[in-house]
């Protein structure tokens with residue numbers, strides 16, 4: 735009796751159809767899990783400024799860049815920032831300046847080195863925007879930095 739009821743609940747089209755909104759939930763859960771998997775691929779490396787030149791592998795240097803810079807990218811386009819944001823921009827600018835200088839130690843040619851140098855300029859612009867508490871320059875520097883990351887990945891990764 736109970737088993738028959740369970741089977742009816744599963745197989746009756748009238749019972750299956752109302753379940754379809756749940757597939758949206760399942761798809762969302764899958765997407766979230768996939769997001770966690772991708773986040774898990776890049777190790778968290780919150781490397782202090784003075785430790786950056788000691789990194790021995792390009793993948794580790796990139797993981798550090800991602801840990802340091804990625805949380806800032808969601809601030810692109812804001813009209814204003816908090817004092818804490820500006821402090822973070824100075825810190826991130828200085829550290830990405832250091833990582834970009836170190837990228838050249840893993841050179842893949844002149845075009846690669848130029849993109850590393852471009853990342854350095856973006857980082858310096860971000861640090862100076864942070865010091866000046868300039869929201870327009872900060873947002874622009876973050877946007878350009880993100881573009882530089884993507885441009886290099888599409889060519890050399």
Ligand code: HEC
Pocket residue numbers: 775776777792793794796797799800803804830837846847849850853879880882883884886887890891
């Ligand atoms: C000059 C070129 C260049 C720039 C600029 C660059 N990347 Fe990369 N990135 C690479 C290359 C090449 C790889 C592949 C490295 C490998 O697997 O050895 C890579 C890999 C990565 C990875 C994967 C690391 C891993 O654990 O396998 C992440 C994350 C990453 N980059 C983040 C960033 C971020 C964030 C920025 C900008 C702040 C950035 N990269 C800028 C060239 C670049």
